[in-house]
Amino acid sequence: MVENRPFAQFMAYLTLVLGVVVVAFPVYLAIMASTFDAATIINGNMPLIPGDQAVENYTRTLFYGGKQAREPVAMMMVNSMIMAMGIAIGKIIISILSAYAVVYFKFPFRKTAFWVIFITLMLPVEVRIYPTYKIVADLGLLDTYTGLVMPLIASATGTLLFRQFFMTVPDELLEASKIDGAGAFRFFKDTLLPLSMTTIAALFVIQFIYGWNQYLWPLLITTKSSMQTIVIGIKKMITTTDALTEWQIAMTTAVLAMVPPVLVVIFMQRLFVKGLVETEK
Amino acid sequence: MEKRAHISGWTLPLLLILPQMAITVIFFYWPASQAIWQSFLREDAFGLASEFVGFENYAALFEQPEYYRAMVTTAIFSSLVAFFSLSCALLLATQADKSIRGGHAFKTLLIWPYAVAPAIAGVLWIFMFHPTLGTLARPIRAAGIDWNPMLNGTHAMILLVLSATWKHISYNFLFFLAGLQAIPRSVIEAGAIDGAGPMRRFWTIVFPLLSPTTFFLLVVTVVYVFFETFGIIDAVTGGGPAGQTTTLVYKVYADGRLGGDLGGSAAQSVILMVIVIALTAIQFRYVERKVQY
Numbered sequence: 001m002v003e004n005r006p007f008a009q010f011m012a013y014l015t016l017v018l019g020v021v022v023v024a025f026p027v028y029l030a031i032m033a034s035t036f037d038a039a040t041i042i043n044g045n046m047p048l049i050p051g052d053q054a055v056e057n058y059t060r061t062l063f064y065g066g067k068q069a070r071e072p073v074a075m076m077m078v079n080s081m082i083m084a085m086g087i088a089i090g091k092i093i094i095s096i097l098s099a100y101a102v103v104y105f106k107f108p109f110r111k112t113a114f115w116v117i118f119i120t121l122m123l124p125v126e127v128r129i130y131p132t133y134k135i136v137a138d139l140g141l142l143d144t145y146t147g148l149v150m151p152l153i154a155s156a157t158g159t160l161l162f163r164q165f166f167m168t169v170p171d172e173l174l175e176a177s178k179i180d181g182a183g184a185f186r187f188f189k190d191t192l193l194p195l196s197m198t199t200i201a202a203l204f205v206i207q208f209i210y211g212w213n214q215y216l217w218p219l220l221i222t223t224k225s226s227m228q229t230i231v232i233g234i235k236k237m238i239t240t241t242d243a244l245t246e247w248q249i250a251m252t253t254a255v256l257a258m259v260p261p262v263l264v265v266i267f268m269q270r271l272f273v274k275g276l277v278e279t280e281k
Numbered sequence: 282m283e284k285r286a287h288i289s290g291w292t293l294p295l296l297l298i299l300p301q302m303a304i305t306v307i308f309f310y311w312p313a314s315q316a317i318w319q320s321f322l323r324e325d326a327f328g329l330a331s332e333f334v335g336f337e338n339y340a341a342l343f344e345q346p347e348y349y350r351a352m353v354t355t356a357i358f359s360s361l362v363a364f365f366s367l368s369c370a371l372l373l374a375t376q377a378d379k380s381i382r383g384g385h386a387f388k389t390l391l392i393w394p395y396a397v398a399p400a401i402a403g404v405l406w407i408f409m410f411h412p413t414l415g416t417l418a419r420p421i422r423a424a425g426i427d428w429n430p431m432l433n434g435t436h437a438m439i440l441l442v443l444s445a446t447w448k449h450i451s452y453n454f455l456f457f458l459a460g461l462q463a464i465p466r467s468v469i470e471a472g473a474i475d476g477a478g479p480m481r482r483f484w485t486i487v488f489p490l491l492s493p494t495t496f497f498l499l500v501v502t503v504v505y506v507f508f509e510t511f512g513i514i515d516a517v518t519g520g521g522p523a524g525q526t527t528t529l530v531y532k533v534y535a536d537g538r539l540g541g542d543l544g545g546s547a548a549q550s551v552i553l554m555v556i557v558i559a560l561t562a563i564q565f566r567y568v569e570r571k572v573q574y
Contacts, residue, residue: 008479012376019373020390026405026447027397029416033408044414098301105294106287113298120309121561126508126530127553130537130546131312131319151308159301167284174286184288213398215512216534231398235516238404247408254404261396269389273455276395 027258033251034058041247053248061252066237073253076230080212081260083229086149087211088204095158095203096196100188102159103166104174121156125217133220143227148218152211157279158203164278165199166192202275205268209261230257313554319547331544338548347524348532348549355528358441359506363499365446370453371495375483377454378461388458395451399509403516406444430518434525437518441526444517445510452505453498460494461487500564504557529553 029048033041036051065071101107102114125132132151141147169192177187218229228236234257237250265272320338324331342348377387394402409417412429421428430436464487472482511530514520520527520535527535530553537546 005479009379009381012379012381015372015376016387016391019369019376020387023391023394023447023450026402026409029409030405042414044419046414046416048416094301094304097297101294101297103284104288105290105297107291107294110294113302116310117301117305120305123309123313123554123557124504124508126511127533127550127557128309128312128316129534129550130543131315131550132308134315135307135312150304154301154304154308171284171286174284174288178286178288184290184293187288209396213396213401213512215398215400215515219515220538231400231512234404235400238407238516247414250404251408254401254408257401258397261398262393265393265396266389269392272392276452276455277459 027255030251030254030258033248034255036248038246038248041251057248057252058256061249061256066246066249071225071228071233073230073233073256075226076228076233077256077260079227080229080231080257082145083148083214083218084208084211084260086145087152087214088207090149090153091155091158091207092200092203094153096162096200099159099162099166100192103163104184117156117159119156120154121160125151129216129220136221142221143224147221148227148229149211152214152217158207161199161203161279162196165196169195198271198274199278201268202271202278204275205264205272206275206279208264212261316547316550316554319543320551321544323544334544338544339552342545342548342552347527350524351527351529351532354438354526355507355530358438358445358510358526358528359503361442362445362449362506362510363502365442366449366453366502367495367498369446370450370498371457371491373450374454374457374461375487377458388455391454392451394448395455397448399445399448399512400516402444402448403441403513406440406447407517410440410443432522434522437522437526441510441513441517444513445506448513449502449505453502456494456498457491460491464490497564500560504560507553507557529556 032048032050033046034057035054036046037053037056040046040051062074063072065073098113098117102110136142136147136151139147141150173191174187177191182190213231214229215231218232219235222228222232230253234250234253237253238245238247321333321335322331323334323337373391377384377391397405407415407430409415410421410428410430412418412422412431418428427433428436430440468486468490469482472486477485507528508530510528511534514526514528514531518526520531529549533546533549533553536542536549
């Protein structure tokens with residue numbers, strides 16, 4: 001601050017604390033709801049301090065599921081994990097390879113190839129949803145992990161991010177490794193890849209969150225309950241007629257669905273911020 | 282920008298770029314062109330035959346009152362979310378930018394909702410404002426308001442705006458904070474020496490310098506409301522009550538799936554594509570004027 005104003009300091013704290021409380025309250029409420037039985041929640045007077053049903057709720061949710069569906073949430077979490085990891089790793093692999101090709105080689109139609117990839121930045125999966133669905137169905141990929149992952153890794157963000165990073169790598173490094181007799185593979189493995197580690201990690205964090213939180217795509221292409229992701233699973237729990245909704249199970253599932261991506265943001269904050277800021281450029 | 286040094290050879294780079302090209306063509310260009318093609322076709326009721334009908338699907342779309350309603354809903358929804366999420370984020374970012382103790386902790390405590398899935402965000406908010414059991418719905422009902430987002434379209438929209446804003450504040454906060462930290466202290470100190478108070482300094486120095494960030498975030502937020510809020514809408518209202526919270530994207534989904542009107546759904550997709558391309562083009566046109574992060 002430019003001048004010392006104790007009152008302004010105080011107001012800053014007050015605003016921030018208020019902001020944090022408002023931001024955290026919905027989640028706090030969900031965590032509390034996951035520690036009560038159904039009756040306590042239904043009567044509308046749920047206390048704001050934890051109840052004693054936490055162990056019961058979490059074990060039931062993870063290994064048994066809701067009363068009607070009986071789909072264990074642990075299984076959905078495994079599906080979400082496979083999907084998120086598949087999207088994150090798949091995107092990193094295909095985009096680092098194509099960025100390497102575009103930046104370090106001269107080949108015919110290089111510019112065209114770059115633009116073909118670049119344009120995909122503009123169209124999220126939501127606008128081409130049914131045709132994509134039809135193609136995935138024709139390829140026999142409904143209810144498969146491949147079908148869940150593949151269409152979502154077709155995007156330009158990763159390629160652009162790596163291209164941008166490769167441009168900042170000094171040319172001397174390539175010249176030096178050429179003089180040392182290293183080929184394209186050695187240069188990539190021994191020089192470029194170690195230098196790219198931070199960028200890879202940042203992209204991984206962003207893509208993991210993106211993959212974990214997918215909704216519309218898994219909603220369309222998974223019909224078997226054994227392929228369901230957790231974000232889809234929870235929606236099913238609360239759409240059944242109101243009286244049958246088991247809110248304690250639904251809120252426990254909501255908490256479980258938030259844990260992995262939120263932990264990633266909190267513990268890898270520096271990488272997360274880097275990834276977020278750079279993929280948007 | 283070009284690299285000075287290159288690796289020679291043609292086949293290797295083509296092999297390297299092949300996986301991305303294959304996926305992009307199969308899952309991107311093919312479906313996108315299918316959408317454009319389908320928007321000019323009409324299928325019979327059994328999906329057996331289709332005929333070329335030119336712009337009929339588009340014409341039919343613009344005769345539907347529901348389509349205009351979805352447009353208006355989308356416009357209202359995105360302007361409200363943009364207004365609230367940008368102003369709250371800016372307020373929090375300016376406070377966090379003051380060099381106060383624990384500033385970093387506040388940053389961590391404010392950015393994590395980014396990681397919450399839109400559908401989950403919707404579930405959290407419907408639980409809080411559920412007409413019979415919601416913790417916050419009770420005081421509202423006690424105040425004499427017949428709060429019921431399941432039956433009242435305005436209430437449903439309020440709930441959607443709240444949950445969509447809640448989820449997006451973290452993103453805008455992060456970028457505003459980066460933008461604020463890029464403003465040189467000396468400029469602000471110069472203003473202070475000239476006798477400008479904190480408010481005056483904010484509106485005449487900080488806010489104008491921040492405008493590229495604000496503009497960028499405005500576009501990103503609109504794109505967010507258009508597409509990513511699908512999960513929130515589906516979880517909270519399912520487009521209802523009586524279609525009052527059906528946005529353009531939700532309508533593409535509902536018409537194609539429930540209505541089976543693939544031609545009409547494809548025509549809507551094409552219109553959306555044009556809107557997104559326009560928004561992205563606007564964003565890139567201003568990209569050079571963007572602040573340094």
